[in-house]
Amino acid sequence: MNSLQFTALRTIWIKECTRFLRIWVQTLVPPAITMSLYFVIFGNLIGSRIGQMGGLSYMEFIVPGLIMMAVITSSYSNVSSSFFSAKFQRNVEELLVAPVSNWIIILGYVGGGVTRALLVGGLVTLVSLFFVELQIHNPIMLLLTLVLTATLFAAAGLVNAIFAKTFDDISVIPTFVLTPLTYLGGVFYSLTLLPEFWQWVSKANPIVYMVNGFRYGFLGVSDVGISTSVAVLIGFNVLLFTLAWNLINRGVGIRS
Amino acid sequence: MLALQINALRKVYRGGTEALKGVDLSVQEGDFFALLGPNGAGKSTTIGIISSLINKTSGSVKIFGDDLDTDLVNAKSHIGLVPQEFNFNQFETLMQIVVNQAGYYGVPRTLAKQRAEKYLKQLDLWDKRNARARELSGGMKRRLMIARALMHEPKMLILDEPTAGVDIEIRRSMWRFLKKINQQGITIILTTHYLEEAEMLCRNIAIIDKGQIIENTSMKGLLSKLNVETFVLDLSGNSIKPTLKDFDFRQVDDHSLEVDVPKASGLNAVFSQLSDQGVQVLSMRNKSNRLEELFVRLVENGRDQTSAPKQENA
Ligand SMILES: Nc1ncnc2c1ncn2[C@@H]1O[C@H](COP(=O)(O)OP(=O)(O)OP(=O)(O)O)[C@@H](O)[C@H]1O
Ligand SMILES: [Mg+2]
Numbered sequence: 001m002n003s004l005q006f007t008a009l010r011t012i013w014i015k016e017c018t019r020f021l022r023i024w025v026q027t028l029v030p031p032a033i034t035m036s037l038y039f040v041i042f043g044n045l046i047g048s049r050i051g052q053m054g055g056l057s058y059m060e061f062i063v064p065g066l067i068m069m070a071v072i073t074s075s076y077s078n079v080s081s082s083f084f085s086a087k088f089q090r091n092v093e094e095l096l097v098a099p100v101s102n103w104i105i106i107l108g109y110v111g112g113g114v115t116r117a118l119l120v121g122g123l124v125t126l127v128s129l130f131f132v133e134l135q136i137h138n139p140i141m142l143l144l145t146l147v148l149t150a151t152l153f154a155a156a157g158l159v160n161a162i163f164a165k166t167f168d169d170i171s172v173i174p175t176f177v178l179t180p181l182t183y184l185g186g187v188f189y190s191l192t193l194l195p196e197f198w199q200w201v202s203k204a205n206p207i208v209y210m211v212n213g214f215r216y217g218f219l220g221v222s223d224v225g226i227s228t229s230v231a232v233l234i235g236f237n238v239l240l241f242t243l244a245w246n247l248i249n250r251g252v253g254i255r256s
Numbered sequence: 257m258l259a260l261q262i263n264a265l266r267k268v269y270r271g272g273t274e275a276l277k278g279v280d281l282s283v284q285e286g287d288f289f290a291l292l293g294p295n296g297a298g299k300s301t302t303i304g305i306i307s308s309l310i311n312k313t314s315g316s317v318k319i320f321g322d323d324l325d326t327d328l329v330n331a332k333s334h335i336g337l338v339p340q341e342f343n344f345n346q347f348e349t350l351m352q353i354v355v356n357q358a359g360y361y362g363v364p365r366t367l368a369k370q371r372a373e374k375y376l377k378q379l380d381l382w383d384k385r386n387a388r389a390r391e392l393s394g395g396m397k398r399r400l401m402i403a404r405a406l407m408h409e410p411k412m413l414i415l416d417e418p419t420a421g422v423d424i425e426i427r428r429s430m431w432r433f434l435k436k437i438n439q440q441g442i443t444i445i446l447t448t449h450y451l452e453e454a455e456m457l458c459r460n461i462a463i464i465d466k467g468q469i470i471e472n473t474s475m476k477g478l479l480s481k482l483n484v485e486t487f488v489l490d491l492s493g494n495s496i497k498p499t500l501k502d503f504d505f506r507q508v509d510d511h512s513l514e515v516d517v518p519k520a521s522g523l524n525a526v527f528s529q530l531s532d533q534g535v536q537v538l539s540m541r542n543k544s545n546r547l548e549e550l551f552v553r554l555v556e557n558g559r560d561q562t563s564a565p566k567q568e569n570a
Contacts, residue, residue, distance in 0.1 A: 003362060004329075004361070004362030005362070007359055007362045007363065007364060007365075008359060008360050008361075008362060010359070010365075011356050011359025011360060011365075012359075012360075014356075014359075015348075015352070015356050018352065022347070085345075086345070089343070089344070089345055089346060090341065090342075090343035091343055091344050091345040093309055093339065093343045094343070094344070094356070094357055094360060094404075095360055096308055096309055097307045097308055097309060097332065097335070097337050098332060098357070098360035098361050099328070099329040099330075099332040099333050099360075099361060099362070100360050251311055255308075255309060255310060255311050256269060256270070256304075256310050256311070
């Protein structure tokens with residue numbers, strides 16, 4: 001990468017971070033509060049009645065999934081709302097007239113989303129320390145699933161923003177696709193509790209692989225194979241980045 | 257060297273509007289060039305294609321010899337764009353907007369900050385550097401876009417109606433600023449509806465209407481062309497061949513004559529010379545001319561929009 005592109009990448013990343021830090025009350029605080037509520041209600045109050053899940057206390061079991069949930073929503077919504085508002089206010093034109101390559105635009109926006117996701121993930125992890133003692137079983141797997149999940153959903157948010165024509169369009173996918181898939185993605189229960197048919201259906205849900213890969217990193221337990229998890233993550237990343245690149249290259253939604 | 261060279265440029269928008277129907281245009285390095293035309297003529301479309309905001313349908317564009325199709329990075333680096341509509345993030349500060357823009361062109365941050373001071377001061381915006389863009393007045397927003405376009409010190413500045421909605425005083429100071437940077441060597445292309453503005457600033461001019469260039473000449477050449485009216489005279493008598501001193505004229509057929517009359521000199525001299533030669537003029541009509549019609553439209557437009565602030569000042 002030459003120095004022009006590197007400076008441009010750094011600039012987009014700084015601009016993206018400045019944006020979510022400027023509105024930290026909307027971007028950093030809500031996930032921390034929501035997840036604290038989950039910890040209190042599901043972990044503490046209800047969890048104590050549930051007993052063990054996958055050989056662990058229920059609280060321990062849900063912490064990795066809840067961190068993952070915060071990471072998924074933060075990276076997705078950061079990129080989708082930032083890029084859509086750049087289209088809406090037309091300041092995306094600042095990038096389009098400049099000699100910035102399309103890959104750099106994508107990496108810059110994804111980089112901003114990943115940064116916010118990691119910050120939020122860190123905050124939620126901190127909060128969780130009030131409720132459980134966290135152990136780390138496999139730090140490499142932990143970081144790998146964390147980062148690949150953040151990049152994947154940041155790229156997905158970008159694709160959503162490229163197609164979006166109104167502000168409604170960037171909340172439709174999170175509400176009707178992302179949230180259901182996350183809740184059914186094994187955050188709150190082990191797949192082994194499901195009837196065989198529904199276990200089989202659940203395995204078509206990519207979020208199951210992310211949550212379980214991440215849980216394996218923390219706790220060393222998973223409902224699915226670890227290498228399958230990594231493969232699913234890499235596969236979806238390749239798919240979404242290629243799609244985003246193709247769309248931006250053709251100018252879909254940004255050049256008439 | 258040519259700063260801009262456009263060949264056979266066509267644009268058909270999705271939905272079928274043919275906004276450009278084969279535009280050819282060239283601008284010399286160092287020129288101050290006006291692209292004049294009424295609403296919907298295709299000015300912004302042309303500029304959008306030059307600055308990569310709009311995909312062309314066909315044709316070619318070269319900027320300082322760099323073709324948009326083959327040398328995009330270099331071509332883009334030569335241009336600073338001031339678009340017709342505000343297109344910055346309303347929530348960012350002026351400083352953030354201009355420093356980031358420089359970054360997109362690869363200008364390192366420390367250098368970008370020095371340049372931000374230079375250009376925000378030159379455009380009288382330094383006091384506002386930490387204000388959010390949405391807190392600026394319309395005229396300040398226009399100047400912000402000029403400062404932003406200069407941050408990577410381009411060789412060519414393109415301004416799409418930079419003085420729309422700006423009062424006469426700020427308009428004059430913008431004109432002075434543009435003249436100054438043009439003298440320092442930046443090639444400037446601007447679009448406008450106001451012939452007055454083009455006349456004040458530009459050396460060369462192209463007039464575009466309905467997606468076609470209908471005139472491309474020096475400012476002086478245009479003004480002298482516009483100062484001449486052509487009349488068609490119907491004459492009586494058999495095979496009349498009059499001559500006219502001090503006027504350009506053409507015999508169309510045995511009974512009609514076309515005369516070019518400078519607006520300042522009037523028609524009396526034509527008539528008296530003809531009657532001296534015993535020629536009778538039966539009737540006379542103005543020869544219609546697309547350029548002239550367009551000019552009248554433009555001038556009327558310009559008058560509507562420029563006169564308001566003048567009256568307020570009086
Ligand atoms: N995004 C677009 N989609 C479809 N048609 C468009 C689009 N932008 C412009 N046009 C059409 O293309 C033609 C030329 O428009 P353009 O904006 O280039 O004119 P202009 O000379 O800049 O006018 P103005 O002086 O009003 O700014 C018009 O008929 C316009 O309606
Ligand atoms: Mg226009």
